[in-house]
Amino acid sequence: MSDLAPGPTDRNRRVALGLLGAAGIAWAVVLTIGMTIDPLADPGAGFIGALALGIATGLTAAPLAWLVSFARHRRIAYRGDWLRATRRGAWVGILVAVFVVMRINGVFQPPIGLFLVALALVAEITLTAGGANRA
Numbered sequence: 001m002s003d004l005a006p007g008p009t010d011r012n013r014r015v016a017l018g019l020l021g022a023a024g025i026a027w028a029v030v031l032t033i034g035m036t037i038d039p040l041a042d043p044g045a046g047f048i049g050a051l052a053l054g055i056a057t058g059l060t061a062a063p064l065a066w067l068v069s070f071a072r073h074r075r076i077a078y079r080g081d082w083l084r085a086t087r088r089g090a091w092v093g094i095l096v097a098v099f100v101v102m103r104i105n106g107v108f109q110p111p112i113g114l115f116l117v118a119l120a121l122v123a124e125i126t127l128t129a130g131g132a133n134r135a
Contacts, residue, residue, distance in 0.1 A: 015082060016063040026056035039104065050100035058093020062086050084128065091120045
């Protein structure tokens, strides 16, 4: 059995469009939260907004990460590409949520943000390289 498919199958298109549709709904939720809830009046509102923003960016980043990988592989979809793209989208969503929470609490500083981004990059590179060595 081969590790590759010759092009974007219907399943890959359905997954990508489904994730982008879910991202659109998540961005509508972010817009609704941003327009209706005042984070200064309710201390928990900022955390709800951070969670919604993290989910929306993660859902947006996952199909985009898959499309970048698909383009880099010259329109060949390899097994495990969706898992890797989902993991990368999760990293983006987590980082965005953490940055928003840090900003709400007034502790965000650019060196800390760069450190967290570097930490996520090292973790992703390690996870990706570990998967490449398996048969």
